[in-house]
Amino acid sequence: MSNFSIYDVSQKSGVSTATVSRVLNNSPRVSQKTREKVLQVMREMDYVPNAYAQGLIKNKTKTIGILYPDVANTYVTRTVFFVEKILKANHYFSLLSCTGYSFEEKKLRLKMMLGQKVDGVVLLSSSYTEADSEHNRYIVECAKKIPVICVNGHVEGPNIYNILCDDLDATYRAAKGLIRSQERGRIIYLYSRDTYSNKLKIQGFLKAMLENNIPVWADSIQMCGGDVEGALDRMFQDPNAKPIGAIMASGDTIAMKALKYMEKRKISVPEQVQIIGYNNVEWGQYTTPTLTSVDAQIEQISSTAVKTLLDVLNGREASQLTMYPGSIIKRESTRESFNVEEPNVI
Amino acid sequence: MSNFSIYDVSQKSGVSTATVSRVLNNSPRVSQKTREKVLQVMREMDYVPNAYAQGLIKNKTKTIGILYPDVANTYVTRTVFFVEKILKANHYFSLLSCTGYSFEEKKLRLKMMLGQKVDGVVLLSSSYTEADSEHNRYIVECAKKIPVICVNGHVEGPNIYNILCDDLDATYRAAKGLIRSQERGRIIYLYSRDTYSNKLKIQGFLKAMLENNIPVWADSIQMCGGDVEGALDRMFQDPNAKPIGAIMASGDTIAMKALKYMEKRKISVPEQVQIIGYNNVEWGQYTTPTLTSVDAQIEQISSTAVKTLLDVLNGREASQLTMYPGSIIKRESTRESFNVEEPNVI
DNA sequence: TTGTAAGCGTTATCAC
DNA sequence: GTGATAACGCTTACAA
Numbered sequence: 001m002s003n004f005s006i007y008d009v010s011q012k013s014g015v016s017t018a019t020v021s022r023v024l025n026n027s028p029r030v031s032q033k034t035r036e037k038v039l040q041v042m043r044e045m046d047y048v049p050n051a052y053a054q055g056l057i058k059n060k061t062k063t064i065g066i067l068y069p070d071v072a073n074t075y076v077t078r079t080v081f082f083v084e085k086i087l088k089a090n091h092y093f094s095l096l097s098c099t100g101y102s103f104e105e106k107k108l109r110l111k112m113m114l115g116q117k118v119d120g121v122v123l124l125s126s127s128y129t130e131a132d133s134e135h136n137r138y139i140v141e142c143a144k145k146i147p148v149i150c151v152n153g154h155v156e157g158p159n160i161y162n163i164l165c166d167d168l169d170a171t172y173r174a175a176k177g178l179i180r181s182q183e184r185g186r187i188i189y190l191y192s193r194d195t196y197s198n199k200l201k202i203q204g205f206l207k208a209m210l211e212n213n214i215p216v217w218a219d220s221i222q223m224c225g226g227d228v229e230g231a232l233d234r235m236f237q238d239p240n241a242k243p244i245g246a247i248m249a250s251g252d253t254i255a256m257k258a259l260k261y262m263e264k265r266k267i268s269v270p271e272q273v274q275i276i277g278y279n280n281v282e283w284g285q286y287t288t289p290t291l292t293s294v295d296a297q298i299e300q301i302s303s304t305a306v307k308t309l310l311d312v313l314n315g316r317e318a319s320q321l322t323m324y325p326g327s328i329i330k331r332e333s334t335r336e337s338f339n340v341e342e343p344n345v346i
Numbered sequence: 347m348s349n350f351s352i353y354d355v356s357q358k359s360g361v362s363t364a365t366v367s368r369v370l371n372n373s374p375r376v377s378q379k380t381r382e383k384v385l386q387v388m389r390e391m392d393y394v395p396n397a398y399a400q401g402l403i404k405n406k407t408k409t410i411g412i413l414y415p416d417v418a419n420t421y422v423t424r425t426v427f428f429v430e431k432i433l434k435a436n437h438y439f440s441l442l443s444c445t446g447y448s449f450e451e452k453k454l455r456l457k458m459m460l461g462q463k464v465d466g467v468v469l470l471s472s473s474y475t476e477a478d479s480e481h482n483r484y485i486v487e488c489a490k491k492i493p494v495i496c497v498n499g500h501v502e503g504p505n506i507y508n509i510l511c512d513d514l515d516a517t518y519r520a521a522k523g524l525i526r527s528q529e530r531g532r533i534i535y536l537y538s539r540d541t542y543s544n545k546l547k548i549q550g551f552l553k554a555m556l557e558n559n560i561p562v563w564a565d566s567i568q569m570c571g572g573d574v575e576g577a578l579d580r581m582f583q584d585p586n587a588k589p590i591g592a593i594m595a596s597g598d599t600i601a602m603k604a605l606k607y608m609e610k611r612k613i614s615v616p617e618q619v620q621i622i623g624y625n626n627v628e629w630g631q632y633t634t635p636t637l638t639s640v641d642a643q644i645e646q647i648s649s650t651a652v653k654t655l656l657d658v659l660n661g662r663e664a665s666q667l668t669m670y671p672g673s674i675i676k677r678e679s680t681r682e683s684f685n686v687e688e689p690n691v692i
Numbered sequence: 693t694t695g696t697a698a699g700c701g702t703t704a705t706c707a708c
Numbered sequence: 709g710t711g712a713t714a715a716c717g718c719t720t721a722c723a724a
Contacts, residue, residue: 003460003491005717016695021719031693046487048461052401053717057700061398063441071427081417084442093462095409096430096440114349115394116439141392145349256632263634283629286602288609351701362711367703375709399701403716696723705714 004045013041024049055117063093064309065113068124069101075251075279075296076125079151082302083122090310092119101127101193107138120147120309126164126197129153147312151305152197152296154321161312163305163322165296166343167197170326171204171248173340174276174294177328178246179212181337182274185245187214189221190231190254198250201278205248228257236265244273252277252284252293259287259333275333289332297324350391359387370395401463409439410655411459411467413474415447421597421625421642422471425497428648429468436656438465447473447539453484466493466655472510472543475499493658497651498543498642500667507658509651509668511642512689513543516672517550517594519686520622520640523674524592525558527683528620531591533560535567536577536600544596547624551594563588574603582611590619598623598630598639605633605679621679635678643670 006024010017015034022030023038030038041047055061064087068076084094095116099109106128113121121142128150130136136155142148143159150162178187189205191198202221209216224231235241249255255277262269269275269289277284277293284291304322311318325343352370356363361380368376369384376384387393401407410433414422430440441462445455452474459467467488474496476482482501488494489505496508524533535551537544548567555562570577581587595601601623608615615621615635623630623639630637650668657664671689 006719007717017718018695018697018720019693022694025719029693034693048457050402050717051462052398052407053700054719055398055700056396056402056702056717057719059700071424071431077423077427078417081423081444085417085444088444094442096442098427098431098434111394116397253628256629260632281629282599283602283627283632286606286629287632288634352703353701363702364704364711364713365709368710371703377709380709396701399716400703401716402701402718403703405716694724696721698719698721700718701716703715705712707712708710 003050004047006047006049009038009041009045009047012045013038059117060119061093061117062091063095063116063118065095065097065110065116065118065121066124067097067099067106067109067113067121067128069099069106069127070125071098073125073251074253074281075298078281078298079124079302082299083124083151083306086303086306090306103130103135110138110142114142114145118146119313120149122149122151122305122309123153124151126153126195127193129155129196131196131199147309149305149309151301154196159312161305161308161318161320161322163301163308164197164324165301165326166323167296167326168200168204168207169344170294170296170328171201171278172208173204173343174328175205175208175248176212177338177340178248178274178276178334179208179214181335181339182245185243185273186217186220187246187248188219188235188244189248189250190224190228190258191222191250192225192254193223201250224254228254229261232258232261236267246274246276248276248278250278252279252281252291255291255293255333256284256287259289259291263288269333270335270338274335274338276328277333280329284329284331287333292331292334292338293329295327295329297327300324349396350393352393352395355384355387355391355393358391359384405463406465407439407463408437409441409462409464411441411443411456411462411464412470413443413445413452413455413459413467414470415445415452415473416471417444419471419597420599420627421644424627424644425470425648428645429470429497429652432649432652436652449476449481456484456488460488460491464492465659466495468495468497468651468655469499470497472499472541473539475501475542477542477545493655495651495655497647500542505658507654507664507666507668509647509654510543510670511647511672512669513642513672514546514550514553515690516640516642516674517547517624518554519550519689520674521551521554521594522558523684523686524594524620524622524680525554525560527681527685528591531589531619532563532566533592533594534565534581534590535594535596536570536574536604537568537596538571538600539569547596570600574600575607578604578607582613592620592622594622594624596624598625598627598637601637601639601679602630602633605635605637609634615679616681616684620681620684622674623679626675630675630677633679638677638680638684639675641673641675643673646670 010020097109099106140157148160152164280293280295308318328340443455445452486503494506498510626639626641654664674686
């Protein structure tokens with residue numbers, strides 16, 4: 001029932017706890033004979049060292065905290081798993097914490113991670129990047145103690161490392177492609193919530209519109225939360241509205257809901273309305289028509305995030321900002337004539 | 347940079363560490379005045395207690411280990427997040443570990459969790475239930491130290507608690523519904539890999555077939571891994587094969603791939619072929635036609651799993667086996683005439 | 693190459 | 709109510 005300690009092992013193998021510890025830590029200062037004897041005893045007792053005692057003295061726990069806002073967001077959840085997988089491959093544990101979107105809760109959870117003595121922390125999602133940089137101070141404070149990795153967010157400060165997808169440029173290029181491929185009809189941008197990342201996407205959208213002298217109306221850019229039907233109803237049912245030729249979405253779920261909406265209203269995609277999603281989730285391949293989407297390079301970003309973290313933890317140099325271009329995956333919800341430029345490398 | 351300890355707090359507030367500890371643990375044996383002073387100092391210093399020191403002496407860490415096999419499986423990942431969310435709401439941390447499907451790796455990861463001194467462990471997925479019960483001994487051994495919760499698996503032993511969906515009965519009822527709703531054509535069962543849960547589903551499928559005197563051929567039940575196209579090609583391209591009237595899948599991804607296959611081959615669903623998935627993932631609503639699927643009650647099961655764990659940790663009674671009936675969600679990939687019976691409550 | 697002993701930050705058991 | 713002080717299981721000088 002009860003677990004064995006290093007003391008039990010030392011007793012049974014007739015050496016001191018110091019020697020057992022040396023064996024445990026692969027110290028060269030142990031004779032081959034002693035080492036084998038101790039290892040044998042450990043195996044017999046099925047001894048497992050207490051990570052809490054080790055963490056207490058070493059002040060390193062081989063554990064990384066992962067904060068994420070939401071279980072419903074596929075982009076976030078996929079990233080969590082990639083990060084955990086790569087961390088594990090590097091012999092780190094992952095301590096999870098779902099924080100929600102409330103500022104106070106995010107702050108509290110980060111503080112609790114500090115109590116858990118994690119060696120570093122990963123903030124997954126742009127929702128940890130507040131508009132008012134004063135509100136990011138709790139992150140800057142945290143970074144004084146342990147390295148902070150922002151995935152798809154951007155917080156400036158020492159010991160903070162940002163890895164993100166160039167959402168602005170990807171959205172810009174997608175919007176530009178849409179403009180070139182269609183003669184008429186408005187282009188609508190639908191997004192879920194006000195996050196740092198969505199703000200960038202909207203900027204990219206606007207940039208493409210303005211550069212091409214396309215007028216943008218108040219309802220051209222709409223926050224819809226989960227209610228995509230409602231937002232589309234308002235636009236498609238309005239008899240005075242200019243006809244709509246394309247819909248861009250900040251996420252694939254919104255785009256898929258739009259696809260279903262068109263199917264129900266017998267509006268053909270992509271002939272009458274083109275649709276583009278974001279994140280390139282697997283299920284975009286199974287809709288009818290299949291969904292054109294922006295691949296935000298989750299795997300690439302996750303692995304760079306972990307690599308950066310390990311570099312920092314091991315005292316190596318690391319870049320404080322790494323940006324990947326998004327890749328636009330062309331499928332059936334856009335026309336043949338829809339094409340995009342190469343990314344603007346920064 | 348460096349963190350404060352209980353000692354720093356005691357110095358600054360002019361009391362002993364014992365008193366600070368009492369304040370920390372809400373002991374009634376502290377005067378109101380002292381308590382407030384100490385709390386004030388803690389706030390000023392932004393003090394966070396070291397969970398490792400606490401865990402060392404208390405031998406409780408308020409941390410639960412979650413083992414899961416695979417990041418690609420939506421059922422698994424959704425459950426991870428539900429469980430973590432509920433654990434967090436109950437002030438527990440979640441330590442993740444993705445184990446893969448290799449037996450040795452599963453064993454190693456569980457052992458490492460023990461070293462992390464988790465208060466309990468959750469095994470997510472039936473893949474932790476080995477066919478040969480001798481191979482489950484490492485789980486039984488672990489349960490001598492901490493409670494083990496098997497989600498959608500079934501391991502017998504003291505201190506092991508199983509929470510699962512009645513996959514056998516759900517598949518049985520779905521298959522029976524299919525049989526009643528169609529005059530002719532074979533019913534095919536497609537599954538991904540040999541797991542405990544898939545074995546039960548196949549049993550349910552067979553039960554329905556045999557009870558209704560439907561012949562089952564060697565290729566009526568096929569393991570297809572990820573290659574659904576290949577499996578379907580073999581059956582649909584074979585000129586001698588009896589025509590196929592329905593496909594049941596062990597998971598929704600397989601079913602969605604089958605849906606796409608039919609679309610490409612211009613086989614109408616559900617008129618010519620009916621299709622049923624399993625797990626009821628969100629994206630089944632966005633395919634054309636929408637996907638009929640078995641809801642495996644992930645939320646319900648996750649919350650019962652955590653509730654059971656907390657009951658055990660708090661010395662309350664808990665049932666060693668909790669089974670929920672699956673609920674069949676009827677959508678467009680099955681015919682109007684497809685109907686299922688009420689679950690056989692056990 | 694090995695052992696002794698101090699100390700990591702807490703809590704718990706005593707006294708007072 | 710409060711304060712010493714001994715644990716908890718481990719690592720690491722320092723000695724031997």
